[in-house]
Amino acid sequence: MQRGDSLLVLMWGAGAILCAQSTASVWDGVYTTAQSRGGSGLYAKDCASCHGEKLQGREQAPPLAGAEFIMKWADSSVGDLFDKMQTTMPADQPGRLSADQNAAILAYVLSANKFPAGAKALPADGEKLRPIRFEAAKGN
Numbered sequence: 001m002q003r004g005d006s007l008l009v010l011m012w013g014a015g016a017i018l019c020a021q022s023t024a025s026v027w028d029g030v031y032t033t034a035q036s037r038g039g040s041g042l043y044a045k046d047c048a049s050c051h052g053e054k055l056q057g058r059e060q061a062p063p064l065a066g067a068e069f070i071m072k073w074a075d076s077s078v079g080d081l082f083d084k085m086q087t088t089m090p091a092d093q094p095g096r097l098s099a100d101q102n103a104a105i106l107a108y109v110l111s112a113n114k115f116p117a118g119a120k121a122l123p124a125d126g127e128k129l130r131p132i133r134f135e136a137a138k139g140n
Contacts, residue, residue: 033117
């Protein structure tokens with residue numbers, strides 16, 4: 001193999017990796033069941049008073065489960081939702097929760113919306129979550 005061929009193969013491989021990273025969606029199992037369980041407790045403690053025990057929303061706090069929630073975030077990234085949580089929640093003390101706590105709560109929210117669990121925990125980093133698309137239906 002010549003040097004130019006090696007470079008082409010390397011570039012193709014890097015491109016394939018980037019494509020694989022950019023095509024992830026909430027339907028690909030992006031959180032773990034254990035992470036979601038931990039997020040459930042955090043949600044009950046830090047979020048349910050505003051968003052409701054069953055994520056149904058209350059007064060000015062929007063629902064975090066169901067068709068309205070899914071349609072609001074459809075075509076966004078999981079990173080966008082994570083960043084909103086990090087910077088605006090809880091409403092009475094924005095930024096009080098750690099990135100790990102917000103990732104666990106987000107895993108719980110994804111679970112409550114019937115998105116499947118997987119083998120790897122949801123990263124606690126908005127940039128790492130940005131390539132994961134929030135899709136309303138599988139395969140969109």
